[in-house]
Amino acid sequence: MNRYPLWKNLMIGIVLVVGLLYTLPNFYGEVPAVQVSSGKATLKLDASSTTARIEQALAAAGIPQTGIFADQNSVRARFDTTDLQLQAKDVIERTFNPDPADPDYVVALNLLSASPNWLTSVNALPMYLGLDLRGGVHFLLQVDMPGAITKRLDSTAADLRTLLRDQGVRHSGIERDGRSIAVRFRDAGLRDSARRAIERFTGDLQLADRDGPDAMPELVATLTQQAEKTIQEFALKQNITTLHNRINELGVAEPVIQQQGADRIVVQLPGVQDVAKAKDILGRTATLEVRMVDETPGALEAAMNGQVPFGSELYTERGGRELLVKKQVVLTGDRLTDAQPGFDGQTQEPAVHLTLDAAGSRIFRDVTRENVGKRMAILLIEKGKGEVITAPVIRTEIGGGRVQISGQMTTQEATDVALLLRAGSLAAPMEIIEERTVGPSLGAENIEKGFDSTLWGFAAIAAFMIAYYLLFGLVSVIALASNLLLLVALLSMLQATLTLPGIAAIALTLGMAIDANVLINERIREELRNGSSPQAAITAGYERAFDTILDSNITTLIAGIALLVFGSGPVRGFAVVHCLGIMTSMFSAILVSRMLVNLIYGRKRKLEKLSIGQVWKPSN
Amino acid sequence: MEFFRIKNDIPFMRHALVFNVISLLTFVLAVLFLATRGLNLSVEFTGGTLVEVHYSEAPQLEPIRRALSDDGYPDAQVQNFGSARDVLIRLPNRDGLESSRVSEKVMTTLSAVDGGSPELRRVEFVGPQVGKELAADGAMALLLVVVGIMVYLALRFEWRFSVAAIIANLHDVIIILGFFAFFQWEFSLAVLAAVLAVLGYSVNESVVVFDRVRETFKKKRGMDTPQVLNHAITRTISRTVITHGSTQMMVLSMLLFGGETLYYFSLALTIGILFGIYSSVLVASPLVMWLGVSREQFMKPKQEKQEAVV
Numbered sequence: 001m002n003r004y005p006l007w008k009n010l011m012i013g014i015v016l017v018v019g020l021l022y023t024l025p026n027f028y029g030e031v032p033a034v035q036v037s038s039g040k041a042t043l044k045l046d047a048s049s050t051t052a053r054i055e056q057a058l059a060a061a062g063i064p065q066t067g068i069f070a071d072q073n074s075v076r077a078r079f080d081t082t083d084l085q086l087q088a089k090d091v092i093e094r095t096f097n098p099d100p101a102d103p104d105y106v107v108a109l110n111l112l113s114a115s116p117n118w119l120t121s122v123n124a125l126p127m128y129l130g131l132d133l134r135g136g137v138h139f140l141l142q143v144d145m146p147g148a149i150t151k152r153l154d155s156t157a158a159d160l161r162t163l164l165r166d167q168g169v170r171h172s173g174i175e176r177d178g179r180s181i182a183v184r185f186r187d188a189g190l191r192d193s194a195r196r197a198i199e200r201f202t203g204d205l206q207l208a209d210r211d212g213p214d215a216m217p218e219l220v221a222t223l224t225q226q227a228e229k230t231i232q233e234f235a236l237k238q239n240i241t242t243l244h245n246r247i248n249e250l251g252v253a254e255p256v257i258q259q260q261g262a263d264r265i266v267v268q269l270p271g272v273q274d275v276a277k278a279k280d281i282l283g284r285t286a287t288l289e290v291r292m293v294d295e296t297p298g299a300l301e302a303a304m305n306g307q308v309p310f311g312s313e314l315y316t317e318r319g320g321r322e323l324l325v326k327k328q329v330v331l332t333g334d335r336l337t338d339a340q341p342g343f344d345g346q347t348q349e350p351a352v353h354l355t356l357d358a359a360g361s362r363i364f365r366d367v368t369r370e371n372v373g374k375r376m377a378i379l380l381i382e383k384g385k386g387e388v389i390t391a392p393v394i395r396t397e398i399g400g401g402r403v404q405i406s407g408q409m410t411t412q413e414a415t416d417v418a419l420l421l422r423a424g425s426l427a428a429p430m431e432i433i434e435e436r437t438v439g440p441s442l443g444a445e446n447i448e449k450g451f452d453s454t455l456w457g458f459a460a461i462a463a464f465m466i467a468y469y470l471l472f473g474l475v476s477v478i479a480l481a482s483n484l485l486l487l488v489a490l491l492s493m494l495q496a497t498l499t500l501p502g503i504a505a506i507a508l509t510l511g512m513a514i515d516a517n518v519l520i521n522e523r524i525r526e527e528l529r530n531g532s533s534p535q536a537a538i539t540a541g542y543e544r545a546f547d548t549i550l551d552s553n554i555t556t557l558i559a560g561i562a563l564l565v566f567g568s569g570p571v572r573g574f575a576v577v578h579c580l581g582i583m584t585s586m587f588s589a590i591l592v593s594r595m596l597v598n599l600i601y602g603r604k605r606k607l608e609k610l611s612i613g614q615v616w617k618p619s620n
Numbered sequence: 621m622e623f624f625r626i627k628n629d630i631p632f633m634r635h636a637l638v639f640n641v642i643s644l645l646t647f648v649l650a651v652l653f654l655a656t657r658g659l660n661l662s663v664e665f666t667g668g669t670l671v672e673v674h675y676s677e678a679p680q681l682e683p684i685r686r687a688l689s690d691d692g693y694p695d696a697q698v699q700n701f702g703s704a705r706d707v708l709i710r711l712p713n714r715d716g717l718e719s720s721r722v723s724e725k726v727m728t729t730l731s732a733v734d735g736g737s738p739e740l741r742r743v744e745f746v747g748p749q750v751g752k753e754l755a756a757d758g759a760m761a762l763l764l765v766v767v768g769i770m771v772y773l774a775l776r777f778e779w780r781f782s783v784a785a786i787i788a789n790l791h792d793v794i795i796i797l798g799f800f801a802f803f804q805w806e807f808s809l810a811v812l813a814a815v816l817a818v819l820g821y822s823v824n825e826s827v828v829v830f831d832r833v834r835e836t837f838k839k840k841r842g843m844d845t846p847q848v849l850n851h852a853i854t855r856t857i858s859r860t861v862i863t864h865g866s867t868q869m870m871v872l873s874m875l876l877f878g879g880e881t882l883y884y885f886s887l888a889l890t891i892g893i894l895f896g897i898y899s900s901v902l903v904a905s906p907l908v909m910w911l912g913v914s915r916e917q918f919m920k921p922k923q924e925k926q927e928a929v930v
Contacts, residue, residue: 140750275743276724433747435723441674442741449879457873461866468862501810504874504882508889511870512821515863519828522859525622548831551776552824558768559820563813566761568754569664574813614622 002538002602004595012595015587016482022489025115025126031066032085033112034092037074039105039248044412050075057095063088067117078112085109109271110253127491130499130573131436133450135443136270137278140434141239143263148235148428149179149228155337155357156205157181160198160221162358167197172216181205183219184212191217232263234338235428240265243282265430275437282430290331292367293375293391294324315379315388323388325377330367335360341414344404350414354403361401369397378405450503457507458484461514469521471600471611476517479593483513486584491577499573509581512556516589519545521612528615534607542594549590557582624858632853633846636906643903646895647791650798657801662808663744667751669711669722673730673738678704683733691729702880706741713748758812765816766790769823777830778917784907785826788899789819796891800884810885818892821867825860825900832856833908837918845914849905857901864897 004012036054038045047070054077058065065088066078077092079085089107097103113126131138157176160183164171171194172184185191195207198219204227212218223231240257243265247255256268272278294300294312303314303324317323338355356364367376377391390405438446461480465473487506491498524541532540560582563575601607632639663670681698684707688696693711701708709730711722723743730738766786773782796815800807832852836843843851871893874886 140747142747142749279721279724431747432745434750435743435745437723437740437743439674439739439741441739442672445879446881449877449882452877453870453874453882456877457870460869460873464866464869500881501813501885504810504878504885507870507874508817508867511867514866515824518859518863518866522856522862526855544835548828551827551831554772555769555823555827556817556820558772559765559816559823562761562764562768563816565764566757567809567813568757570809571761571813574810574817578817616622616625 002535002598004598004602008591009595009599012591016485016592019482019486019489021119021122022124022492023485025113025119025124026488026492028113028115028126030111030126031078031080031114032082033076033078033110034085034089035074035076035106035108035110035253036092036096037106037108037248039097039103043104045073045075045105047071047075053095054092057091058088061087061091063091069112069120076110076112078114106248106252108253123493125492125495127488127498128495129443129447130497130502131268131270131443132438132500132570133443133447133498134270135438135440136268137272137275138269138434138436139267139278139282139432140260141243141265141267141282141430142433143236143239143265144429144431145232145235145263146179148231149223150176151428152231152337153179153181153223156221156223159202159358162362163197163201164194167193169194169197179222181221182210182212183221185217185219188217191219194219236263236265239428239430243267247282264433271440275435279432282432289329289333289379289386290364291329291377291379292326292371293377294326295374300324313386315377315386317388317391323377323391325379325388325391330376331356331360331363335363339418341411341418350409350411352405352409352414352418354405356401356403358401361399364401364403365397365399368394372396446500447503450500450507454484454503454507454510458510461511465514465517469613472521472524472597473613475593475596475600476514476521476589478596479517479588480510480514482592483581483585483588484510486588487577487581490580490584494580496576496580497573498577499570501570501574502577505574505577505581509578509585513581513585513589515552516545516549516585517593519548520589520593524610524612525615528610528612529617534601534610537610538597538601542590546590549586553582553586622858623861626854626857629847629850629854630857631846632850632902633906633909636902636909639898639902640906643791643899646795646798650795650801653798653801654794657804659797659801659807660804662806663710663746663751664809665751665755665807667713667746667748669713669726669746670742670744671709671711671723671726671740672701672742673707673709673727674741675705675707675736675738677736679707679733679736679738681707684709684730687729687733688726691725693726693729696726707738754809758809761812761816762793762819765819769820773823773827773830777834778913780908780911780913780917781826781830784904784911785823785830785900787907788826788904789822789896791903792822792892792895792899793819795895796888799891800888805884805887808884810881811888814885814888815892818889818896822892822896822900825864825896826904828856828859829853829901829905830908833905833913834918837915841915845909848915849909853901853905860897860901864893868893 036045036050051068051070054068054075055065058077063084064080065084066080068075068077070076077088079088086109089109093107096105096107113120115124115126153176157174160181161174164174164183169190170186171190172186174181174183176182183194185194191209198205198207198221204224205221206224208220208222210218210220236259240259243257244255247257247267247269252269252272254270256266258266260266267282269278294309296309299309299312300322303309303312304322308314309324311328312324312326315323315325335356336354337357338353340353342351342353343349344351371394373394375391375393378389379386380389392405458480462477465476467473469476484506487509491502520541523545524537527537527540528534557579560575560579563571564579567575601610681700685696685698688694688698688709695712695714697710699708700706709726711726723745727738727740770782770786773785793815796818797807799805800811829852832855833848836848836851840848840851868890871886871889874882875890878886
């Protein structure tokens with residue numbers, strides 16, 4: 001009568017086995033590893049060739065490794081000891097970055113799970129520990145959006161000046177005033193023609209008529225909401241790209257750089273202790289420069305032999321060819337307002353479309369007119385060091401401020417170059433508004449404390465439950481243990497970040513989850529007290545308790561979800577685990593415990609007594 | 621083993637007024653402390669910088685204070701944290717201070733003080749704009765929990781139950797806050813999480829009792845409302861005490877082994893659990909009675925649901 005059908009037992013069994021499988025990696029601990037990832041946004045890591053290179057380099061140096069793993073962005077090699085790890089880092093560093101001044105790859109020390117390879121191959125990874133458990137730095141950066149918008153308005157004001165002059169519309173002054181641009185005119189007729197000219201020119205501006213202080217007609221231009229939104233999204237995206245490039249220099253194994261909300265960026269650098277250096281790097285900016293290529297016959301060869309002509313510099317182009325570039329700067333990144341990947345209108349080749357501001361457009365038009373057939377170089381200057389991104393041949397005069405870079409690029413490269421150009425030239429200022437640093441010793445201590453709390457709490461509950469409910473208590477404890485197992489497995493599978501509040505949530509969830517089993521056991525006792533047969537008492541106990549368990553878990557879940565929605569930082573870490581724990585506890589407290597009870601008692605036809613502790617009956 | 625050998629239903633409802641007066645008094649006291657002393661909000665809410673350092677030997681706090689004061693931080697709070705060798709330094713945000721650089725400067729100052737080199741354990745810097753948002757988010761979370769639980773209970777039971785449960789449990793929240801105000805314990809984000817978790821947890825206590833009330837109304841026709849409530853509470857009291865005892869064991873374990881970080885978190889939970897038992901059983905049930913719950917409401921559930929919407 002109290003039997004689960006085979007499929008149900010099987011299902012519960014499978015869930016538990018899968019749970020065990022995904023919990024396993026957490027028991028193995030971590031081993032030292034060296035991680036190689038791309039140090040430049042333009043360089044994509046090729047997993048198989050990188051793996052082969054690492055293997056060869058280590059074999060040549062006679063350093064034994066215990067496995068090389070590749071994922072999308074990095075390749076990692078494991079070692080038995082930290083000594084080997086450090087030796088290996090040197091070897092790999094030398095192989096991948098022959099020129100230490102210009103590293104192409106980030107070679108960093110890391111820790112990898114020591115779990116066997118077959119576990120890693122089914123994606124069973126240990127829980128992802130938060131910074132408060134592993135140590136490191138957390139920054140929250142606020143992007144100065146008003147700053148980005150005023151910057152744009154300033155360049156728009158300059159554009160309008162050029163536009164009105166080109167169109168022959170006379171104005172009496174253009175000024176940016178807060179978040180709008182005021183253009184003044186002598187009479188309303190001029191204003192109308194100016195309005196028509198501006199509307200033809202751009203859709204980003206909202207225009208309104210107004211009478212100025214001395215009754216002069218004015219045109220007030222503000223950015224449309226759409227345009228503002230685009231500028232903001234753009235500023236954020238580009239700042240994230242810049243940060244990625246910067247942080248690569250730090251050699252952090254697993255940096256997290258994420259957007260948070262509309263105007264914030266979270267940067268997490270596990271293992272980094274040198275906060276001052278991290279802050280310096282986050283704050284730096286890069287610039288873009290356009291210069292002409294020195295094509296004097298014989299100059300390049302002379303330069304490669306060590307005789308660089310006066311007024312020129314030698315650079316290596318992407319693709320490895322040497323290039324001699326003049327020192328005189330034609331145009332800087334300040335003049336660039338946008339860079340987008342796209343396609344050439346005629347050849348359908350991937351291309352990058354640049355938009356220059358008015359002054360930049362004029363300069364560019366003049367330079368290209370005078371240098372048709374010559375090459376110009378676009379350089380990214382970072383840390384006082386330049387890199388030639390591209391050096392195209394000028395085919396015709398380019399006016400209007402819209403420039404296209406094309407030729408021998410893949411779509412991916414076009415996207416990367418566009419991102420790089422934006423990153424190098426357009427960073428909106430950022431400010432650190434939150435910082436959290438946790439030392440490595442505190443992190444290890446936090447893990448230990450969290451673990452101890454859970455362990456002792458669990459032991460106390462287990463001892464009590466078994467003493468009070470005997471066999472049913474044991475069943476409850478096994479159910480509670482399987483709850484812990486499933487929760488840890490779920491956290492490992494989702495790779496949700498586990499923090500100290502998260503560990504507290506695990507402990508608390510276990511403490512609360514026992515409620516369901518107490519409800520069930522009390523109900524069974526009550527049924528027995530009222531004279532039900534043992535088998536009927538089990539059935540009734542589980543069935544009657546179910547509604548209550550459901551209700552109470554849903555109310556707890558409501559609180560958990562509210563925390564998840566509105567929580568940030570430590571609260572969110574707590575809420576994620578709490579919500580998951582409520583769900584796993586429903587499964588284990590009801591299904592797992594019932595399965596065990598059914599397996600123990602279900603087949604006994606003549607069941608006299610349940611081992612559920614003393615059932616006191618009032619003696620009448 | 622069986623703790624509770626209760627023959628007849630305990631007449632809880634006879635003393636309903638007493639329970640509620642006690643409750644009301646604690647509530648008023650809590651509000652009073654909150655109003656006069658206020659909460660000792662952590663850096664997360666107020667904004668500012670917090671630096672925790674560890675020394676190999678217990679340092680003198682006075683030289684540290686003096687050094688910080690000399691280096692331009694007269695408003696620095698320096699205190700021991702957990703042990704005599706751990707020192708916590710708090711600095712408020714103020715104008716004219718490049719706040720994102722404060723932690724490094726403090727470390728430089730500390731290293732210059734005689735008596736052992738400090739090891740940096742933890743830095744928390746929260747800008748002024750973030751703190752306000754966190755406080756607002758906390759309030760929104762509280763509101764969402766209250767509304768969510770009320771709607772759920774109203775749908776599942778009856779509006780009288782949802783009102784009673786929320787009043788009883790919100791008063792728990794105020795009492796926890798009252799304790800934090802009275803003792804000036806630090807109110808951090810983790811404590812806020814604990815408070816909201818308690819809200820969900822002790823409502824579930826009321827739910828268990830209410831479930832029994834509904835069941836008793838349906839099954840035992842001879843009883844009047846107070847008797848039904850007495851019966852429901854008596855029948856569930858064993859479970860109530862054992863469950864809360866188990867949860868409390870876990871929380872106690874965190875209180876003892878969890879270290880400073882989890883200390884106030886588990887303290888908030890402890891108060892919440894203790895008052896939760898009391899209020900969700902002995903306050904919520906009388907409220908339901910006074911709000912006029914009766915058997916008829918459960919006999920014709922469909923009509924009642926319409927009323928519940930109003």
